[in-house]
Amino acid sequence: MTVYPYVVAAVILLLGVIGIARSRNLVHAVVCLAVAQSATYVLLISIGYQHGGVAPIFSSSSTAPKHMVDPVMQALTLTDIVVSATVTSLLLALTIQIAKQHDTVDPDELRSLRG
Amino acid sequence: MTRSMRMVVLVIGVAFVGTALVWAALYMPGFGGDWHPYRDHAAAAALAHATANVVSSVNFDQRALDTFGEESILLGAVVGVAVLLRPVEGERRRKPKNTGHVLDSTRLLVVLAAPVALILGIDVVAHGAITPGGGFQGGVILATGLHLLYVGGRYSAFDRLRPLGLFSQAESIGVIAFAAIAASGLAAGGAWLANFVQHGTLAQLASSGTVPLLSGAVGLAVTGSMVVLVAHFLEQRLLVWPPRSEESASAKGDEGEERI
């Protein structure tokens, strides 16, 4: 149990990379990249977790900080999700442009860069 | 490289990286331990500024500079998508055809759900310092709540309800408001993004100084960004290659409102 979440994050990352390498369609490759990025969310949140911890919100009767899960890791994950969304949208826009210019979205057929 | 060579490199790479990651995991502090030094300092600092939501405090108060960078990432991505999805040579914009059929139950659901989603989004943005949420989450809820109207109606009607110029300006105003609050922090508090407004009491709406203000600015910017981003993708359906003959005109014209 002590390394299980970290190993899950590693496996999800490798699954995403395997999906990108085996892909025959650029849109499928972009979605596999999004899956690989989600592995980092799992890793960051797992690092911040504490057994018996509560969410990092103070109620009016202040909770002792010793029992919260780590808020800094959650802030890092929030930024990670935003960056992932922007990267995925830019890559999908690139895919549309590639389809317009080269008429194929198969990575194996897109070997040479034509002008 | 050929496909078979790529597979060989993949196997070697996965084996190496997988071993390295699992080996590293064995040396990390165990899952669920209680040694979190950042949490102790961050929670204490949030309490000192009367912020109930510690994650919002970290995002908008302690590390607000990173959030500023994140907003510029979002702005840059929208500009990038706009440039990449410009009409290519030979593409013309056609008018949306108003055929297609929306079920009455869908329309009813959208009429009931869209106002709830919009109010929920504003609530999440406004209570960023008190409850889970904040500018970014509320902004995306607002943007997707607006697109419920696209699901329940015609594209031309939705286009009229979503003036793109307004949302584009909202995005810019959000980022400028963030920078303005940051500069006032410099003027009044001696540091960029200093929390110079009165802190108030914990868990009240007007607590924690600049956090609700920055949350509102980020909410505005993110709503504008997301609506403009999705609008560029939606507009692509209206860009078609000019037809060579009659049958190609009818063959490629999928109805402007086909439900996705």
Place this chain on the structure above:
Amino acid sequence: MSLLIMIALALVLVGAAITVFTTDPAKQAVVLSIYGFLLAVLFMVMQAPDVALSQIAIGAAVLPLIVVLTVRKVETVRAAKRKQKQ
């Protein structure tokens, strides 16, 4: 409680595998939406409500939407180019 976390992690792992091994991009968009929801459930169980809100809004709504729009556009472009070649 930790049993819940273990189950959530296992579900996320299975969801990731299914998303990666679904080859048709249109179907993959729906699977991505479900995977995003499973991730949000994992974040809730790990006491991270802010992150869960963000993940549901982005990963289950916005990302599958633009993936589906991209797939439609790519199909339209390829069909139009095929017609032009004839």
